[in-house]
Amino acid sequence: MPKLLNRSRLVILLVLLQLVVLAVMAGKREYIRAFGQEVFLRTAPIDPRDPFRGDFVRLSYPFSTLSTQQIRPGVDMKTLPKGQPVFALLTPAARGLYAFDTLTTTPPTDGTFIRGRVEYDWRSPRGGNLNVRYGIEQLFVQQGEGRAIEKRRGIRGGLQVPMEVRVALGSDGTAVVKDFRWSPLGIQVELLRFNRRARANNNAETAVDGPIQPLSPRLRLTLQNVSEQTLTLADPAGPCSLTLVSANLGIETYPQADTTCAAPNLQPDAQTQIQLAPQEDIALELELGERRWHVLEADEPVEIGALKQPAMFRLIYHSPAPGQSDSTYWVGDLPSQAFNAFGRID
Secondary structure, three states: OHHHHHHHHHHHHHHHHHHHHHHHHHHHHHHHHHHOEEEEEEEEEEOOEEOOOEEEEEEEOOOOEEOHHHEOOOOOHHHOOOOOEEEEEEEEOHHHEEEEEEEEOOOOOOOEEEEEEEOOOOOOOOOOOEEEEOOOOEEEOOOOHHHHHHHHHOOOOOOEOOEEEEEEEOOOOOEEEEEEEEOOEEEEEEEEEOOOOOHHHHOOOEEOOEEOOOOOOEEEEEEEEOOOOOEEEEOOOOOOOEEEEEOOOOOOOOOEOOOOOOOOOOOOOOOOEEEEOOOOEEEEEEEOOOHHHOEEEOOEEEOHHHOOOOOOEEEEEEEOOOOOOOOOEOOEEEEOOOEOOOOOEO
C-alpha cells in the first residue's frame, strides 16, 4: 500500500511539474508579446486551413530556407544536426520592416535576432539547403478568414501582395507573432514570351521548325497600389529602380554583370517620381536579352536564356527615400515572383 501511494504521489508530482513548465512557457510568451521588441517581417501565407484546428495561415520567411552563401563564415552547416539552435540576425529596413542579414550558431550579444532550430539534418538525402523553423510559422485567424487572406495574397502568376507580420522578440531571440498588415504595393510578373526551343536548336542559326526564338524572355512587370490612399514612389522606369537577382538556393548563383546599380543610392526628384491612386497600376515591358540584364557565368556576361544550367531569377523594385519627408511616399524593396527563361513562374 505505501508503495502504491508513493507511486501515485510521483505521478501527481510529474503532472504538476509539467503544468508548471507549460505555465512558465506560456507566461514567457505573453511577457514577450506585451514587452518584446516589435519588428515587421515580410512573408507569404500558404495552406490557410486546418480541418482540426480552424483557420490559420502557414507562414514562410525569406530566411526559412538558406544556402551556404547566407551563413556566417566559419560555420559549417553540414555538421548541424536537426534541432540545433541557430540565430538569424536582422537589419532594419524601411517602414518598420527588418531584413535577414546572416545566420549563426553563436547567441548574439547585441542587435536584433530571432532564435530558431534546424529543421532537418543537412546530411540527409534532402540536403542542399538549410531549413530553419523559428516558432512563428503559423498565424491563427477567425473562422472563414484563411481563404480570404490567401486570395488577397495572390496566386502564382497573378498580382502578389506581401503579408508583413508583426513579431515581438524576447532578449534571447524567442519570437511571438502578434498580427499582420498588408504591403500597400503589389507586384506581378507575366512572361509574354519565353524560350520554347531546345538548347541544341538555339545554338544553330535556324531551327527545324522556323527561325530561332530569342533566348531570354520578354516580360511585363506590374506595380499596383492596393492601399486606400494615393502612393508616391520612384518611377520603375527610372535608373536603378529595377535590378535582376538570382533566386537559386543551394546551387550556383549568377550575379548581374552590370554593377552600376548594385547598391542604388539615387534620391528621386520630381522627374523620377510617379503617383498611383488607390487600385491604380503601372506596367513595364522588359526584354531580358538586353545587355543591362546580363549575368555573370564563369566571369563572363551572358543573357539568362543562354546559361548552361536553368536558373531562377527575381526582379527587385527599389524605391529609395526621397530628399524630403513625404508621408505618402512608398520606400523599400519589393521582390517579384521567381521566374526562369523557359516559362516557369513560382
